[in-house]
Amino acid sequence: MIKYLGSKRRLVGVLGDLCERSGARTALDLFTGTTRVAQELKRRGVHVTANDTARYSEVLARCYVEADAAAVDGPRLDAQLAELAALPGRDGYFTETFCRRARFLQPANGMRVDAIRDALAERPDYAKHGAILLTALLEAADRVDSTTGVQMAYLKQWAPRALRPLELRRPALLPGAGRALRADALAVAPQLGEVDLAYLDPPYNQHSYFRNYHVWETLVAWDAPEHYGVACKRLDCRDPATRSVWNGRRTMPGALAELLADVRARLVVLSYHDEGWLTLAQLRELASVRGHVEVLAFPSRRYVGAQIGVHDPQGRRVGRPGRLRNVEYVLVCGEAADVRAAVGPAERLAA
Numbered sequence: 001m002i003k004y005l006g007s008k009r010r011l012v013g014v015l016g017d018l019c020e021r022s023g024a025r026t027a028l029d030l031f032t033g034t035t036r037v038a039q040e041l042k043r044r045g046v047h048v049t050a051n052d053t054a055r056y057s058e059v060l061a062r063c064y065v066e067a068d069a070a071a072v073d074g075p076r077l078d079a080q081l082a083e084l085a086a087l088p089g090r091d092g093y094f095t096e097t098f099c100r101r102a103r104f105l106q107p108a109n110g111m112r113v114d115a116i117r118d119a120l121a122e123r124p125d126y127a128k129h130g131a132i133l134l135t136a137l138l139e140a141a142d143r144v145d146s147t148t149g150v151q152m153a154y155l156k157q158w159a160p161r162a163l164r165p166l167e168l169r170r171p172a173l174l175p176g177a178g179r180a181l182r183a184d185a186l187a188v189a190p191q192l193g194e195v196d197l198a199y200l201d202p203p204y205n206q207h208s209y210f211r212n213y214h215v216w217e218t219l220v221a222w223d224a225p226e227h228y229g230v231a232c233k234r235l236d237c238r239d240p241a242t243r244s245v246w247n248g249r250r251t252m253p254g255a256l257a258e259l260l261a262d263v264r265a266r267l268v269v270l271s272y273h274d275e276g277w278l279t280l281a282q283l284r285e286l287a288s289v290r291g292h293v294e295v296l297a298f299p300s301r302r303y304v305g306a307q308i309g310v311h312d313p314q315g316r317r318v319g320r321p322g323r324l325r326n327v328e329y330v331l332v333c334g335e336a337a338d339v340r341a342a343v344g345p346a347e348r349l350a351a
């Protein structure tokens with residue numbers, strides 16, 4: 001699983017239990033990110049539709065949500081992974097841009113990324129398992145990157161993990177059917193068929209995922225874009241079309257109200273943060289459009305960058321570390337009986 005801001009690593013068990021208690025057979029994860037939550041629901045036998053605007057999320061969802069482990073040719077997949085792993089490195093766009101101009105990966109690993117990604121783009125025999133092989137490459141690159149988990153900057157000194165060689169591993173596929181989409185949540189929500197449970201985990205501040213994970217966007221798009229700045233961000237990071245309404249203080253509340261009204265689901269489960277722009281009272285008010293609302297609250301540690309603080313290019317600390325802890329809210333909304341059935345006694349105690 002890639003390192004990802006806002007990833008619900010600590011909440012997956014709670015969300016899986018909620019889903020199971022609700023008796024849901026179908027679910028929608030509208031902001032799926034790493035697909036961690038979608039995977040958990042699929043693991044529990046639910047048919048999941050996983051959506052996100054990010055290209056890398058779509059690839060992860062095609063691999064973990066859409067692909068059926070029982071239908072995948074395992075020996076062939078392993079042979080292809082071994083072939084790709086054995087390719088000699090190639091000095092291409094990825095190495096030059098992200099390993100020399102910027103320093104996200106060691107050049108030796110970057111050259112292997114170039115070679116493997118070129119082979120995936122050029123050889124039709126890789127197409128059948130394309131999303132699975134590309135997921136293996138994304139995860140391999142993530143394991144040897146030199147960041148604090150976002151790609152607006154890289155570490156001044158190489159992270160120890162960056163010195164290890166890139167290693168392709170077979171993704172742990174899940175059995176069963178599912179669906180991957182890449183669409184804007186607000187545009188797609190009214191068009192989708194009704195599901196038993198919709199999980200909403202939108203961005204909650206001004207930081208754009210498109211910019212924070214621009215290296216993975218480029219690795220998937222493989223379009224060698226022009227770039228700018230020390231982090232070599234894609235030029236289209238500046239394009240207003242790549243901005244999300246969820247990253248605007250003024251646009252986010254209206255977007256959430258619209259989504260809560262439009263999403264077609266018996267139960268809606270909304271993740272939010274005590275660091276977001278809306279207070280808990282405002283969230284409750286918005287969520288009440290779905291009927292009864294129960295709020296669960298979970299204290300959690302903030303991502304490592306917040307703990308380290310802000311540094312200038314010479315490595316001097318120029319800002320103070322932010323808060324070290326925050327609270328993650330989970331709002332469960334729907335008919336009162338459905339909500340009560342879904343929320344377990346342990347979660348009520350935690351709230």
Ligand SMILES: C[S@@+](CC[C@H](N)C(=O)[O-])C[C@H]1O[C@@H](n2cnc3c(N)ncnc32)[C@H](O)[C@@H]1O
Pocket residue numbers: 004005006007008009030031032033034035036037051052053054057183184185186201202203204209210244245246
């Ligand atoms: C908080 S993260 C979700 C994390 C995810 N639940 C996980 O555990 O990995 C928010 C996600 O919303 C996506 N996103 C941003 N704007 C979007 C939009 N308009 N429609 C759909 N997804 C969007 C981002 O790419 C990001 O992956």
